[in-house]
Amino acid sequence: MLRDSGSTLALPKEGGTDVVNVGEDVPWHFAANVLDYAPIMKGTNDYLAEQFDRETEDLRRQAQEDEHQFGVEDGDWTQRAIRAINTARDKLSEQKSEDTIGVLEASTARAKQPAGQQFHFYMAPPHLYLSPLDIRILKTKFGDFSNFPSTLLPRVEHISTGHVVDDALRKRAKYLGHLPYGCVVSFLECDWTDIVPAEILEAFKPDVERRRKAHQDKAAQEERERVQAERMEAAAIGRGARRHFDQDHDEGIDSAPILNSDDFQPLSSVAGTTPPNPRPGFEQLATLSTSPSASRTVWGTPAIPVSPTLRPTQEQEINDGWLKEDEVFGPAEIAMQMEAFGLDGSDSGPANGPAPTKGKKKKKQKITLMSTGGHRGG
Known part of the structure; x- marks a missing residue:
C-alpha cells in the first residue's frame, strides 16, 4: 500500500501514483482502485444519476417483495423515498457540465505538484497489517520501502489482535496515521525462511x-x-x-406438621367407654401416649409391647338347676354303668394304651346314656 504524508487516502502501489489521485484526499470514482479502498470519493453527474436510478429500482423491488410477504404497506414510505431521490436528481441536472470540467482541471493542476513523504506498508482486508519487526526484516533485505514487492505470501505464525489506534500506536507505526482513532487493527507475525536469506534471519x-x-x-x-x-x-x-x-431438605422438615400431645388424649375409664369386664391387654390401649417408650427397634421406632401371657383358668361350678349324677343314681347303679362302658378301673387296657392288634380294627359303638328317674331340683 502507498500513502502520502498528510493524506488519509491509502491505495495499492500499482496505480497509486496516478496523477489524478496524487494530492487528492477525496479521489474521483473513476480512478484506479478507488471503489475498493477509498473510504470516501467524488462522483460525476452521470455517475450520481446512475446511482439514483439504481437506488430507485431497489426501493421499488423491495416494496413489491414486502407487499407479497406482508401485505399492503401502511403509509407511502416507499413513494416518499422515491420522491426525495427524484428531487435530488432534478437539482443535479440543473448544474452545468462546465463545473465538472473545471474541477477536473483544478485537480490535475494540483496533481502536478511534487508529493511529500510517502509511506509503504502491507495490508490485508479488513485491517491486517505487517508487524514492525517483520517490516524491519524486509527493509534489511530490500534496502528501501520503494523496493518492496507488491505481493508477498509468507507463512503466518501468529496474529496479534486487539490493538486500538491511538497516539502511541501512530507514533510507533507512522504508516497507520490515516486510520481513525479507536480503529481496531491486527498485526501479522510471519516466518520468512523461504523469502529472506538465512544470514539476515540469524541477525x-x-x-x-x-x-x-x-x-x-x-x-x-x-x-x-x-x-x-x-x-x-x-x-x-x-x-x-x-x-x-x-x-x-429444610423446607421439607419445616413444612411437616408438628405433633402436639394435646391431640392425643389418653383413654380414660369413663363410664360407657370401657368394656364391663376387663380384658387382658386392654390397659395398654388405655394408657397410650405420644411419649416414646424406653424400648426401640434397630430402626429407631418404638417397639410394640408384648402381650401378657394368658393362663388357663379353672372353671367354677355353677348351679344350673340340673341334678348331678350322684344325686340320681346310687353307687351300685353307677358301678354297673361304668362296667358296661368299660370304664372300670381294673381294666388297664385303656389306661395303659391300646395294645397292638392284628387284623381289622373293631368299630367303636356310640352309646347314649339316658336317665328316666331324674327330676328338677328347686
Whole structure:
C-alpha cells in the first residue's frame, strides 16, 4: 500500500501514483482502485444519476417483495423515498457540465505538484497489517520501502489482535496515521525462511525467539487460567447444588406438621367407654401416649409391647338347676354303668394304651346314656 504524508487516502502501489489521485484526499470514482479502498470519493453527474436510478429500482423491488410477504404497506414510505431521490436528481441536472470540467482541471493542476513523504506498508482486508519487526526484516533485505514487492505470501505464525489506534500506536507505526482513532487493527507475525536469506534471519533471531517465547508463555498462562476457572466453576456448581438440596431438605422438615400431645388424649375409664369386664391387654390401649417408650427397634421406632401371657383358668361350678349324677343314681347303679362302658378301673387296657392288634380294627359303638328317674331340683 502507498500513502502520502498528510493524506488519509491509502491505495495499492500499482496505480497509486496516478496523477489524478496524487494530492487528492477525496479521489474521483473513476480512478484506479478507488471503489475498493477509498473510504470516501467524488462522483460525476452521470455517475450520481446512475446511482439514483439504481437506488430507485431497489426501493421499488423491495416494496413489491414486502407487499407479497406482508401485505399492503401502511403509509407511502416507499413513494416518499422515491420522491426525495427524484428531487435530488432534478437539482443535479440543473448544474452545468462546465463545473465538472473545471474541477477536473483544478485537480490535475494540483496533481502536478511534487508529493511529500510517502509511506509503504502491507495490508490485508479488513485491517491486517505487517508487524514492525517483520517490516524491519524486509527493509534489511530490500534496502528501501520503494523496493518492496507488491505481493508477498509468507507463512503466518501468529496474529496479534486487539490493538486500538491511538497516539502511541501512530507514533510507533507512522504508516497507520490515516486510520481513525479507536480503529481496531491486527498485526501479522510471519516466518520468512523461504523469502529472506538465512544470514539476515540469524541477525534477527534473538528478537524472533523472544517474540515466540512471549507467545508461548502467554498461551500457557491462558491455559492455566482456563483450567482454574473451570475448577472454580465446577466447585461453585457443586456448592450451589448442595445449598439447593439443603434448602429443599429444610423446607421439607419445616413444612411437616408438628405433633402436639394435646391431640392425643389418653383413654380414660369413663363410664360407657370401657368394656364391663376387663380384658387382658386392654390397659395398654388405655394408657397410650405420644411419649416414646424406653424400648426401640434397630430402626429407631418404638417397639410394640408384648402381650401378657394368658393362663388357663379353672372353671367354677355353677348351679344350673340340673341334678348331678350322684344325686340320681346310687353307687351300685353307677358301678354297673361304668362296667358296661368299660370304664372300670381294673381294666388297664385303656389306661395303659391300646395294645397292638392284628387284623381289622373293631368299630367303636356310640352309646347314649339316658336317665328316666331324674327330676328338677328347686
